[in-house]
Amino acid sequence: MSRVEYKDLLDAGVHFGHLTRKWDPRIAPYVFMEKNGIHIIDLNKTLVCLDDACNALAKIVRAGRKVMFVATKRQAQEIVAEEAKRLRMPYVTERWLGGMLTNFATVRKSLKKMSSMDKMMKEEAFKNMAKRERLMITREREKLERLLGGIADLTRLPAALFVVDVKREHIAIAEAHKLGIPVFAMVDTNSNPGAVQFPVPANDDAFKSIQVITSTVGKAIEEGLSERKKDKEEQKLAKEEQAKRQVDAKAEEAKAEDTEKTDKVEKTEKAD
Structure with missing residues (x-):
């Protein structure tokens, strides 16, 4: 289609x-x-x-x-x-920004800086800063958001x-x-x-x-x-099915062992 x-x-x-x-x-x-x-x-x-x-x-x-x-x-x-x-x-x-891909390690540092600024702006210490300092940090954060906001969650190329x-x-x-x-x-x-x-x-x-x-x-x-x-759901179902089969196989083995033990006990009792 x-x-x-x-x-x-x-x-x-x-x-x-x-x-x-x-x-x-x-x-x-x-x-x-x-x-x-x-x-x-x-x-x-x-x-x-x-x-x-x-x-x-x-x-x-x-x-x-x-x-x-x-x-x-x-x-x-x-x-x-x-x-x-x-x-x-x-x-x-x-x-x-030049190097956004070829110098991705540096870009990631800027992304981490943006993240740390977000945390700092939520803290009480930020509120207690001088108005000029707060304004400078806010403006820098806005600039980073404008340039890098769209790739904030990018962890690899x-x-x-x-x-x-x-x-x-x-x-x-x-x-x-x-x-x-x-x-x-x-x-x-x-x-x-x-x-x-x-x-x-x-x-x-x-x-x-x-x-x-x-x-x-x-x-x-x-x-x-x-x-x-x-694909993920199918893989999950396949793993669950495999785990179920393994559990069933172990249960069958245990059942077979119990049957074998029971048979041995019955044979011993008949011999006596």
Whole structure:
């Protein structure tokens, strides 16, 4: 069953690319035609690419790994943040800090600092501090929350990145490539689809276009999470069944031993 229909993409304006003079020639295989000086994306190819990306993402999540959402452009921030929060996935929608992946150990120190500040702000000692000191700590905490709040629960590197704009998030993509982390991305006609492992040719500027692609990716991740839950339940049942069989086997052994002892006693009594 398809997660999104051709008409949904058409209605959302996913097919509208950039002006022809701004295009990247490497996107040519995904361009359907040129109309009024604008490149039109082939939505049939978008559907195929999106389906491949969704299947791969579902497998990653089913294996218990995380997918990091990255979208710092204004029209994508709210959509991506809401979807990532709903799925309990890490996200970056403010500014990509250089080294967020390649220098993850340092980022984790900042996350620990944020956590310790939270604890401190709940203590009585914080209330007794001078107003200026409290203000400085509060402002620093707000800054950390703005930059790192979306990855506060991230304990290890994500298994994949979902990016809205390839050109804008080139630093994040470069870091992912360096670490061998696959990148799934919306790729407009002004970008190189070869820059990522799973390109989805689509309009990365329009609100509705970003929304429909992000929502479809979210559904795939949701499916992966659901399958993982089922897998865990099946494993639990299998363990319980195995434990039950072991208990039954021991009970049978004990019963056999009792029968053998009873037989021996009866034989001894008959002999006497």
